[in-house]
Every structure is written in C-alpha cells, then in structure tokens.
Amino acid sequence: MPYRAPISDYQFLLDQVVGFDQVAATETFADASADVVTAILTEAAKMSEEVLAPLQRAGDLEPARLENGVLRSSPGYADGWKAIAEGGWIGISADPEYGGMGLPMAVTTAVNEMMSAACLSLQLAPLMAQGQIEALEHHASDELKSLYLPKMISGEWSATMNLTEAQAGSDVGALTSKAEPNGDGTYSVTGQKIFISWGDNDFAENICHLVLARLPDGVPGTKGISLFLVPKYIPDSDGNPGVANDLKVVSVEHKMGLHGSPTCVMQYEGAKGWLVGKEHGGMAAMFTMMNNARLGVGGQGVGVAEGAYQHALAYALERKQGRTPSGTIIDHADVRRMIMDMRADIFAARAILLANATAIDMAKATGDADWAARAALLTPIGKNFGARTGIRVAETGVQVHGGMGFVEETGAAQYSRDVRVTAIYEGTDGIQAMDLVARKMMDGGEAASNLLDEIEEQAEHARATMPDLAGPVWEATETLREATEWLVAQDDMNDRFAGATAYLLAFARVLGGHYHLSAALADPDGPRAKLARYYINALLPEHSGLLARVQSGADDLFSLSPDELAA
Ligand SMILES: Cc1cc2nc3c(=O)[nH]c(=O)nc-3n(C[C@H](O)[C@H](O)[C@H](O)COP(=O)(O)OP(=O)(O)OC[C@H]3O[C@@H](n4cnc5c(N)ncnc54)[C@H](O)[C@@H]3O)c2cc1C
Secondary structure: OOOOOOHHHHHHHHHHHOOHHHHHOOOOOOOOOHHHHHHHHHHHHHHHHHHHHHHHHHHHHOOOEEEOOEEEOOOOHHHHHHHHHHOOOOOOOOOHHHOOOOOOHHHHHHHHHHHHHHOHHHHHHHHHHHHHHHHHHHHOOHHHHHHHHHHHHHOOEEEEEEOOEOOEOOOHHHOOOEEEEOOOOOEEEEEEEEEEEOOOOOOOOEEEEEEEEEOOOOOOOHHHEEEEEEEOEEEOOOOOEEEEOOEEEEEEOOOOOOOOOOEEEEEEEEEEEEEEOOOOOHHHHHHHHHHHHHHHHHHHHHHHHHHHHHHHHHHHHHOEOOOOOOOEHHHOHHHHHHHHHHHHHHHHHHHHHHHHHHHHHHHHHHOOHHHHHHHHHHHHHHHHHHHHHHHHHHHHHHHHOHHHHOOHHHOHHHHHHHHHHHHOOOOOHHHHHHHHHOHHHOOOOHHHHHHHHHHHHHHHHHOOOOHHHHHHHHHHHHHHHHHHHHHHHOOOHHHHHHOHHHHHHHHHHHHHHHHHHHHHHHOOOOHHHHHHHHHHHHHOOHHHHHHHHHOOOOOOOOOOOHHHHHO
C-alpha cells in the first residue's frame, strides 16, 4: 500500500483551523505565501512518497550495523539522505544567512510529518540536524556558526544529540561526562553516552555531536552542565573534515523497532570540543534543541499514525469477511469504530502540533511573551499526545488487519514497533506530563487559562449554528478549567504529578474538540463536520474520566507498600 501524503489536510488546517494566516502576515515570514507553502508541501510529499516510503521496509529487515568499527546504514538510506538534503528539507526553517529557507516551523512540521510517515527511522536523522541547527543559531559563537551551519543545512554533515548516560536518563543532571579546558579555547570531552540516535552513518562526510558534559568547576545537577560541539572529524583550516577526533561508536543497540536508525553507545576519550552557549549554561542551550525535537517527535507519532491509518483503511476496503453491504469488513460497525477513531485522533493530534508550531512562529516573529507561553504550554501536550496517537493508531491498525496484522509482510506491525519509542525518547510521557503541571504552570495557570478562554469563546460563538457540537466542547473546557485551578492550588507536587498524565491527555482531548469544532465551522456540510461530530460524541467524553483521576491526588497511588506490591 503506497503512502499518500495528506496535503489537503495540512492546507485545510493551516488555512482554516490553526490561524497560519497570522504567521504569513508577519514581516519575518512574509515569504511564506500560500503559493510557496503549497509548492513546498507538494515537493516534500513527492519525495516522501517516491523516495523515502520504499526504504521503510528495507530498514526494518536490514538494520544499521557496526562492521569492524564502521557503521553500515540500511540499504538505500544513503540515497534517502541525499534526497532529503538536496530537497533542502533539513534547513526549511533554518536561517537563510547560512543557507536555510527561513520558513515557519508550521511548514517544517508538516514536511517532517510526511517524512516520518514514509520512513521514520531515516527521518530521525534530519530531525536531529534541524534541532542542532536551531541550537547553534541561538547559542553558538559566530565562528562556529559560519563553519558548521552551512554544512549541516546542506546535509554534507549530519548531527546528533548526546544527553543520556547509563545512570542519567530522565535525570540528566546525574551525568558524569567531563570536559577539561585545553587552554586554547577548546575542551577535551570524556565520557560514555548511550542511546545516541544516528551516532554514526556512512553517508555524511562529518558528524557533529552536541554533547552535555561537566567542567571541573561545574556544580552537581543540571546547573553545572555545559554543552560542547564535538565533530567526528576536526575541521581543518579550510573547514573541511580533517583528522579523526577521539571518539568512537562502541556498539549499536538491538531494538524492538526503528531498526534503520542506529542507536549508538558513544565513547568520548578526550575528544576535542567547542563550547556552545555559556559555561554551565548547557541545559539552556540544549533545551533549544530539545524543544525543537519534542515538536518533531510529536510529529513523528502523527506521521506514523497516518501511514498506519492508510494501510488499515486499504485493508478494510478489500478484506471480505462476514455479511456486510459492501462485502468487506469496512461495513462492520466495530471496524468502522476503529477506522473512525484513527482518523478523528489523527486530525486532533495534527491540529495540536500545527497550532504549537504556529505559536512558535508567532513568538519568533513578534517577540510577544504570550505567544511564547502558548508555545511552551503546547509543547509537552503535542509531544505526548502526538506520540500516544501514533502508538494507539498503529496498534489499532494491527487489529484492523486481524491475523495479517501480526504477520510482518503487511507492514502494520512495523508501524506499531517503530512508533513505540516516541513516547520514550525526548523525555518520556511522564516527564512531559510533569513538565506541563509543574514548569508550565509556574505562571499560576495563566497561559492555560488564556487558551481555555479562547476555546470557550469560539464554542459560544458556534452555539448559534452548531449547538450539538459547541455545547460539549464548552462544557469540557469548563471542567478542564476547574481541574487546572485545582492543580495549581496543590502545594504538594506529588498530588499534581499523580494526575499529570491524565491531565495532559484530558487537555489534548479538549484541544482536539476545539480544533474539530473549528473544522466543522469551516466545512459545515462536508466530511470534516461529520468527523468532528464523531470526535465530539465518541472521543471527547474521555476527558471526564481522565479529569476525575486528576483530582484524586497521590494517596491511593502510594497506599500499597513496595512489599505489598511484590507479595
Ligand atoms: C531508540 C532510542 C533513541 C534514543 N535517542 C537518544 C539520543 O539521540 N540522544 C540521547 O541523549 N538520548 C536518546 N535516547 C534516550 C532517551 O531519551 C531515554 O531513554 C529517555 O530519556 C528515558 O531515560 P531512561 O531510558 O534512562 O529511562 P528512566 O529515566 O530510567 O525512566 C524509566 C521510567 O521511570 C520514569 N521516570 C524516571 N524519572 C522520573 C521522574 N522524575 N518522575 C516520574 N517518572 C520518572 C520514566 O518516565 C520511565 O517510565 C534514546 C532512547 C531510545 C530508546
């Protein structure tokens, strides 16, 4: 089943739902006219469908491997990378001064989603480059920027992010990698990093590792961490890859999915690095890359969901089983339930991510703190709900296929295996949810409340024409507001954290209702209103069970002791 990029959905969402016209009206993004966006989406769709999608299965069957210390990528991946690089898809939102297109993140988000749907394991490589490019643009010296950015944007050089160590996963502050000043402005970086995506490859002429490490006077915890750019080959005086740096790939992990993406254990032994950002300011600099990647990973979830949905729908339209009007399983009510759930959730998750990207673009273009707060609020929701949508939809896709879903040839199982990691890397679901109820509520819930005001305002406005849809959205928003106020009032953080995941998912449900309602208002007699009605009747009500959980606090969770749990 060939992948077909849903260009008309992106265009509808940008034009009618998430307010992209505001972005295009700014001076910063004046080039992002409707024609340009259409041309970009069309070209990216073509490359994703024709070049990347055929690589998906090859990566699964022939994983990247380490051969005598040399990383061998999956068959065809070098050509895939070349197509991504030549299309300019690494630097869509990068600074034109260094060769980027300078287009909005909303456009990058749509393009990244298409590439993820086509071949997730390869798409992770340009995603890492995009994040590092943004981090360098904001935090690196002019010298580093001029040397590295053009090469990364063109795809001549690739990029990685190095946070995780064996004892420092979610708790990044526990890392022990060290950096010693060399006295000439460079540093010697030593330590072992694990789980490094695309830690090596055989298609880029150099690989730029962004590595978190601690300087000798760095205090324990996150406040004592600095960030270093450590290239695989040290650039010579002409900026070409020179001598090999003191680093190597120790091994490549065997994983449940995402086989085409080499997940590496990296050893740095006094490797030469350059400081990015301030000494001990590494987390702030790395957060630029992490926020970029969080949006991107949410988009990976939606991309895989779209691929899995298209597969499942095609199967359901062909598979004959039981008596139905069409003769195929598509007309069984329970199969329809699965297909409609998939489609309605993909729309909701895609809208949340495009709204998140739009807020990022508006913050950049206007410098307005409210837009920045909106973007920060939506990031954990988009990351978590995007990933969860990918996982749920891909799993449902297996179910639609029946036994054939459990058989590898159909590709349904691969989607499910590949996408599972999106809820783990770039901050687990739990870490995103805690971020939402703690850091993102440090404003006393103001950013959340402002967003809920807008949702209610729109629902009020829609009552006149679509009361059956507007009413439930308004009521769900009001219940979410009460839960938000309850959360903000809790001084014991464990009471907030106990309900954090449920709160995040309920928030996503309400946002989904809001965006579906917007779609229905824009297309009142068409299929989008029908899908909105389905979502609002069948899926939005989940918010109330989730919110009941939010306010139950932590006592019951901790009521059984570890001994009782093990008994
Ligand atoms: C395929 C793959 C690719 C990856 N790529 C990269 C990469 O390129 N660069 C990189 O640096 N890392 C990468 N990672 C690492 C990834 O980011 C970590 O696996 C992730 O952050 C979780 O850390 P951990 O595995 O140590 O799990 P742990 O931190 O041990 O977490 C285990 C469980 O405990 C929960 N938990 C932990 N701490 C808390 C807390 N304070 N409160 C509540 N719950 C908590 C977690 O949510 C999780 O459910 C990758 C991982 C994988 C699997």
